[in-house]
Amino acid sequence: MRQGGHEIMRGVVFDGSELTFRGDLPDVEPVEGEVVLNVRLAGICDTDLQIARGYLGFRGTPGHEFVAETSEGRRVTAEINAPCGQCDTCATGRGNHCPNRTVLGIVGRNGAMAERVRVPERGLHPIPDALSDHQAVFIEPLAAALRILDQVELGSASQAAVVGDGKLGLLSAWVLRSTGARVTWVGKHPEKLALGGSGIATCVLSDVETQGRTFDVVVDATGSTGGLPTALKLVRTCGIVVLKTTVAGTYAIDLAPIVIDEIRVVGSRCGPFSKAIAALQSGQFDVTRLIEAEYPLERAGEAFQHAGRPGARKVLIRVR
Amino acid sequence: MRQGGHEIMRGVVFDGSELTFRGDLPDVEPVEGEVVLNVRLAGICDTDLQIARGYLGFRGTPGHEFVAETSEGRRVTAEINAPCGQCDTCATGRGNHCPNRTVLGIVGRNGAMAERVRVPERGLHPIPDALSDHQAVFIEPLAAALRILDQVELGSASQAAVVGDGKLGLLSAWVLRSTGARVTWVGKHPEKLALGGSGIATCVLSDVETQGRTFDVVVDATGSTGGLPTALKLVRTCGIVVLKTTVAGTYAIDLAPIVIDEIRVVGSRCGPFSKAIAALQSGQFDVTRLIEAEYPLERAGEAFQHAGRPGARKVLIRVR
Numbered sequence: 321m322r323q324g325g326h327e328i329m330r331g332v333v334f335d336g337s338e339l340t341f342r343g344d345l346p347d348v349e350p351v352e353g354e355v356v357l358n359v360r361l362a363g364i365c366d367t368d369l370q371i372a373r374g375y376l377g378f379r380g381t382p383g384h385e386f387v388a389e390t391s392e393g394r395r396v397t398a399e400i401n402a403p404c405g406q407c408d409t410c411a412t413g414r415g416n417h418c419p420n421r422t423v424l425g426i427v428g429r430n431g432a433m434a435e436r437v438r439v440p441e442r443g444l445h446p447i448p449d450a451l452s453d454h455q456a457v458f459i460e461p462l463a464a465a466l467r468i469l470d471q472v473e474l475g476s477a478s479q480a481a482v483v484g485d486g487k488l489g490l491l492s493a494w495v496l497r498s499t500g501a502r503v504t505w506v507g508k509h510p511e512k513l514a515l516g517g518s519g520i521a522t523c524v525l526s527d528v529e530t531q532g533r534t535f536d537v538v539v540d541a542t543g544s545t546g547g548l549p550t551a552l553k554l555v556r557t558c559g560i561v562v563l564k565t566t567v568a569g570t571y572a573i574d575l576a577p578i579v580i581d582e583i584r585v586v587g588s589r590c591g592p593f594s595k596a597i598a599a600l601q602s603g604q605f606d607v608t609r610l611i612e613a614e615y616p617l618e619r620a621g622e623a624f625q626h627a628g629r630p631g632a633r634k635v636l637i638r639v640r
Numbered sequence: 641m642r643q644g645g646h647e648i649m650r651g652v653v654f655d656g657s658e659l660t661f662r663g664d665l666p667d668v669e670p671v672e673g674e675v676v677l678n679v680r681l682a683g684i685c686d687t688d689l690q691i692a693r694g695y696l697g698f699r700g701t702p703g704h705e706f707v708a709e710t711s712e713g714r715r716v717t718a719e720i721n722a723p724c725g726q727c728d729t730c731a732t733g734r735g736n737h738c739p740n741r742t743v744l745g746i747v748g749r750n751g752a753m754a755e756r757v758r759v760p761e762r763g764l765h766p767i768p769d770a771l772s773d774h775q776a777v778f779i780e781p782l783a784a785a786l787r788i789l790d791q792v793e794l795g796s797a798s799q800a801a802v803v804g805d806g807k808l809g810l811l812s813a814w815v816l817r818s819t820g821a822r823v824t825w826v827g828k829h830p831e832k833l834a835l836g837g838s839g840i841a842t843c844v845l846s847d848v849e850t851q852g853r854t855f856d857v858v859v860d861a862t863g864s865t866g867g868l869p870t871a872l873k874l875v876r877t878c879g880i881v882v883l884k885t886t887v888a889g890t891y892a893i894d895l896a897p898i899v900i901d902e903i904r905v906v907g908s909r910c911g912p913f914s915k916a917i918a919a920l921q922s923g924q925f926d927v928t929r930l931i932e933a934e935y936p937l938e939r940a941g942e943a944f945q946h947a948g949r950p951g952a953r954k955v956l957i958r959v960r
Binding site: 409414417471548556557558563564565566567569570571572573574575576577578579580581582583584585586587588589 | 729734737791868876877878883884885886887889890891892893894895896897898899900901902903904905906907908909
């Protein structure tokens with residue numbers, strides 16, 4: 321039995337070597353405790369680009385930033401981590417770190433770049449009517465940026481810097497700014513840094529030495545091994561570096577400054593969806609400024625190529 | 641004018657290529673705000689061994705773990721960091737990180753491996769009569785271990801591990817244990833791990849995979865680039881790695897687990913002398929167990945050779 325009587329569906333699949341659109345993917349099977357959603361819109365994130373290069377070992381349909389509808393037509397999105405709910409890690413409230421978890425479109429679970437996606441019911445978040453699809457597709461990446469505020473205390477007396485002028489860098493800069501902290505956004509491309517808007521100071525990477533080691537908190541959102549060394553040039557003694565960068569492969573790095581200057585390096589990953597939804601509803605973050613292009617599902621291959629261009633902002637895939 | 645009328649003194653000097661005992665070092669000059677002390681006993685630490693290999697660029701008399709007497713015969717030791725007291729970093733209470741600081745026997749200031757040493761008056765700590773010289777010479781390294789408790793919260797429900805079976809590893813294990821935490825001490829040498837005593841579980845490095853990633857806090861006190869990767873095999877998700885290791889040169893390391901598992905890496909250096917003195921007075925740490933040998937000042941070269949043997953415990957230099 322298939323839900324709604326479908327047998328096949330349209331969607332994107334990565335088979336280990338190539339990412340392709342297919343018109344004949346097997347439809348999603350219903351499962352106890354999970355719901356099947358009709359996908360409206362999905363975003364391409366750097367993790368998806370890594371998946372398409374085979375870096376993460378994932379096979380199947382990617383996509384974890386999305387807006388969908390329940391069978392009753394209610395707009396929703398969903399948490400990307402699906403914890404087992406049974407293990408010690410889940411018992412201590414760290415379900416996002418459950419060793420048995422699947423992760424939507426990333427680990428052991430098909431994602432949202434298809435007509436339908438199945439997600440655990442308890443991970444669902446309704447999307448308020450006031451939010452457009454174009455705003456709501458940023459709930460997941462904004463939550464990841466908001467995670468920083470769960471981990472680090474900031475206030476109006478704080479000086480913060482964000483290294484990396486990509487999408488997560490901008491969202492992180494906005495999130496830090498929302499605390500009242502003074503924020504400096506550091507990147508390679510002046511034209512990208514211009515997106516920051518008022519209230520965010522900018523600095524091109526080549527001038528980073530002029531900033532001094534004055535920042536209480538520095539976020540590395542570069543996605544490259546150059547990010548942490550740059551962050552260590554900016555952070556003050558006893559300051560905090562928030563590491564958002566996951567890099568395939570190894571760093572060659574001198575960690576002695578971390579010890580000598582008693583720096584704290586804080587790994588930071590997924591964040592609170594409810595807070596992201598509330599922040600978008602309040603209108604404080606103009607996330608649609610980040611959208612560069614939207615492709616129909618059938619042209620997902622082109623969408624991925626576009627998203628992979630240096631300096632590309634957010635590329636979306638319209639499913640329905 | 642020289643204090644006490646001396647012109648020369650006996651002491652150790654590192655000239656950039658060799659560490660030697662000299663009978664004709666220029667005596668210490670008095671300076672406003674500082675006091676000249678008569679050294680009784682000094683300890684050799686791994687930093688001193690690095691100095692003797694020329695790694696730290698220091699020239700002069702090493703020695704920062706010591707017991708001395710004031711001109712009135714009162715036993716004292718002293719903080720090793722001498723902050724400027726004028727800069728922004730000092731103003732915010734982080735004098736140990738003052739960018740203009742000198743560090744006793746390590747940066748820009750002669751240390752205690754000589755008949756006399758000069759230290760800032762406000763860094764002096766009287767040594768209680770109840771403490772022997774052999775206990776008091778551990779005030780500085782014990783303070784460094786106690787620094788961990790300033791940075792990390794631990795309680796009887798905590799599971800902690802210390803990696804590295806050297807002197808700082810043992811002091812760290814004892815300090816963590818003193819909080820009531822369950823402590824596992826990990827090292828290469830079973831005969832060194834036997835020093836831990838009751839209440840400290842031990843694990844040889846080759847068995848580290850059997851421990852699981854279960855520890856809330858893991859201290860890397862290895863002094864080698866192998867320490868952090870081992871710590872990351874032991875720490876639980878959202879756990880803390882305290883990095884005590886400063887290594888000359890670079891790590892080649894995969895930092896992705898820090899982000900994915902949201903680990904906190906906390907650099908940790910010098911600690912609170914007053915707490916170390918109180919802890920030694922309370923008798924809770926049997927530090928003299930760590931002493932391996934004591935040499936007279938004239939035989940400092942031999943003492944350094946001894947301290948540099950693999951597995952050596954604390955080697956002391958008796959000055960008077």
